[in-house]
Amino acid sequence: MARYTQAKCKLCRREGQKLFLKGDRCYTDKCAYEKRPYAPGHSGRMRKKMSDYAIQLREKQKVRRMYGVLEGQFRKYYERADAMKGVTGHNLLFLLERRLDNVIYRLGFANSRDQARQMVRHGMFVMNGRRVSIPSMMVKPGDAIEVREESRKVPVIMEAQEVIARRGCPEWLESDGANFKGTVKALPSREDIQFPINEQLIVELYSK
Structure with missing residues (x-):
């Protein structure tokens, strides 16, 4: 591509x-x-x-x-x-906004969307208990995204967790960085895109 x-x-x-x-x-x-x-x-x-x-x-x-x-x-x-x-x-x-790679970036598991896209392709995330590898997947309310256990010590993920405070997490998402988890609470609104x-x-x- x-x-x-x-x-x-x-x-x-x-x-x-x-x-x-x-x-x-x-x-x-x-x-x-x-x-x-x-x-x-x-x-x-x-x-x-x-x-x-x-x-x-x-x-x-x-x-x-x-x-x-x-x-x-x-x-x-x-x-x-x-x-x-x-x-x-x-x-x-x-x-x-609902693309999986964008959501992972928004949740603070990657420093950029490009990095998030690469991490998804490498199978570093689980959504609703299933391993995912398609960056363009559309998330929906209720979806739970989690970093795979074996990927939690990857340096880029640790670095991204330290940086998310600078850009913040949108209200339609909920980030639980301590447990490497995130949840889609609702669909995004225009006000969420600053x-x-x-x-x-x-x-x-x-x-x-």
């Missing part, structure tokens, strides 16, 4: 804000966006007037890169969101 393999900090600089793709590093002075808050490349410092289409495209790319999904996957999420009842933009964000996202721009882009 095609994945972005270059420096992740370039993505934050390209989108003009932190996407928190490098875990704890994003909260320190080592963050590349803090040092160079402009787009990469020779013309990165130049001010450019963006068209409406460019603004919509950048918003879509920002959200897609933040959640770590490919273009084809993202379009399928949009089509699914559009077919659901309610506000399409909100539905899209809810589907992305990151600055204008989902209406994405809807306008795909509606053309």
